[in-house]
Amino acid sequence: MNVLLINQYFHPDISATSLIITDLCIELTRHFNISVLCGTPSYNPAESLTYKSFKFYTYKDCRVMRVWNTSFSRRTFKGRILNYLTFMSTGCLTALLLKKSNATFAMTDPPFVGFIAYMINKIKRVPYVVTLQDIHPDIEIHTGLLKKSFLVSAWIKLNKLIFNNAVYVIVLGNTMKDYLKDAYGLAPEKIKVIPNYCDDKIITPQPKQNKFLNDKPFKDKFIITHSGNMGLNQDLHIIIESAKLLKDNQDIAFVFIGDGAMKERLLASVKNNALSNIHFLPYEQKENLPFSLSAADVHLITLGKGLTRYILPSKLYGIMAVSRPIIACIDNDSDVAHIIEEAQCGLVIEPGNPETLANAISWMYKNKNDLPALGENARQYLENNLRKAHVIEKYRELFLSISSRVSL
Structure with missing residues (x-):
């Protein structure tokens, strides 16, 4: 089964999201053919590598396609939005030109990255899954960073479009699941709870004085x-x-x-x-x-x-x-x-x-x-x-269920 994963951040970015997604992709290559569509690193990677725009390469059996996006400081809201929008533009175009996969896996960066998966679904008829690490713009509305407006209403409608057309929407916990059911009207069976994890074989207790x-x-x-x-x-x-x-x-x-x-x-x-x-x-x-x-x-x-x-x-x-x-x-x-x-x-x-x-x-x-x-x-x-192996198995079973749907 060929799976295309889309997320702006991937190795060597050192954000929590990047670490989780990179590790997940490596683990899933044991069961599926994984391709990753990602953008320009923006968390100051320590490696002295040059990450060119539109570079295709292999990282630990994952086929990586790195597209261009702006690299403004993430500490400003406007800079972050511009980085997101440029990745969405180049990422969507690249995704539509790629060879058809069996499933698309839209992660969490940018918050509306699921739209790329939605477009692939409509043009190429490829089923997709959306994973929500956070729920936007609901966070920004709650904190007052965004006020209700035409653009915010359009964003919420876009979310509903993406969520309703996905095979599954994955969230990290039951509190998030309950919110999606209430706020977006999603059927409980469409929402899957799969927590994040750390590698419990690598992240192990050490003496304090280390x-x-x-x-x-x-x-x-x-x-x-x-x-x-x-x-x-x-x-x-x-x-x-x-x-x-x-x-x-x-x-x-x-x-x-x-x-x-x-x-x-x-x-x-x-x-x-x-x-x-x-x-x-x-x-x-x-x-x-x-x-x-x-x-x-x-x-x-x-x-x-x-x-x-x-x-x-x-x-x-x-x-x-x-x-x-x-x-x-x-x-x-x-x-x-x-x-x-x-x-x-x-x-x-x-x-x-x-x-x-x-x-x-x-x-x-x-x-x-x-x-x-x-x-x-x-x-x-x-x-x-909460062992890593338990979480990986949940993802494996989820994609196998999609594969069985496609083959019917």
């Missing part, structure tokens, strides 16, 4: 880490405010690892408040993740109030894989909250409240001896319920 901390000024501190995208939806300012409340405890260090649209604002806030207990580090390469994640005593997951209907933070899986406890500032009826509570691997607190977060961190600090047990609970839950 090579990642060798040259770090906070290596002997009690480390509170936020690792991953510093985006507009994470409500990251509550971490800064909590650090202000805890600044008199010189034994606690806050560490941000990653990048994103909010990073410059966070840096400015730290400078304006003269906070010496907060540190910023760049993204880590995949092979270093077991060490950077294990260097934390506690990991933070934050998300703005009400956003769990549209987003499921996938950093959860890596944290659980390295056996570290979690403080989640997130809606208590979300999938993440349910997992943490069921696994008994951390604390779930109300989003947007710095005082509550500071109190939760203080509790963790005072109860250090209990943290290894919470971490072990996290890893055990991951191994029992």
Whole structure:
């Protein structure tokens, strides 16, 4: 079976989405012929390779077709939209010129990338699946970034067109599934819940004092880490405010690892408040993740109030894989909250409240001896319920079901 996967980001981009999709494609090549249509890398890949426009090559048995798009900074909304639109233009044209596949798999970048799969379906009669890591423009409407307008209404109508014509729409959790049923009127059987994952054989627990901390000024501190995208939806300012409340405890260090649209604002806030207990580090390469994640005593997951209907933070899986406890500032009826509570691997607190977060961190600090047990609970839950092999098998079965439909 020949499957065309479409997503703007792919190896060597080091965003969470790129890492997940790249690994998924490699695993699926064991069962299917996978081709990937992607754009220009935009997460500052460390490799000193030149990624030319319209370059065709093979990466670990995946046939990769890399098309041109603009490379404006992702930290501005306009720049990101221009990058998306140029990828959509070149990607759609390229996809229509390619040899017909048996199925199209539209991932999550750009948010309306499913339109390319829809066009292939209408012109070439190829069935397609859409995976939603996030639900747009619903997020932007909720946060006030976008107001209701003709363009926003058109975007929502486009979503309905794409979703209704797909064989399946894949979401990461039941909260997102319920929202799609209510907001878009999709039949429950059309929506499949398949979570993200991390490679639990590679992302494994390491000692806290490992090579990642060798040259770090906070290596002997009690480390509170936020690792991953510093985006507009994470409500990251509550971490800064909590650090202000805890600044008199010189034994606690806050560490941000990653990048994103909010990073410059966070840096400015730290400078304006003269906070010496907060540190910023760049993204880590995949092979270093077991060490950077294990260097934390506690990991933070934050998300703005009400956003769990549209987003499921996938950093959860890596944290659980390295056996570290979690403080989640997130809606208590979300999938993440349910997992943490069921696994008994951390604390779930109300989003947007710095005082509550500071109190939760203080509790963790005072109860250090209990943290290894919470971490072990996290890893055990991951191994029992969220292993990579389980997720890959769900994707394999899904595409086999599409293959059987095509052959009928």
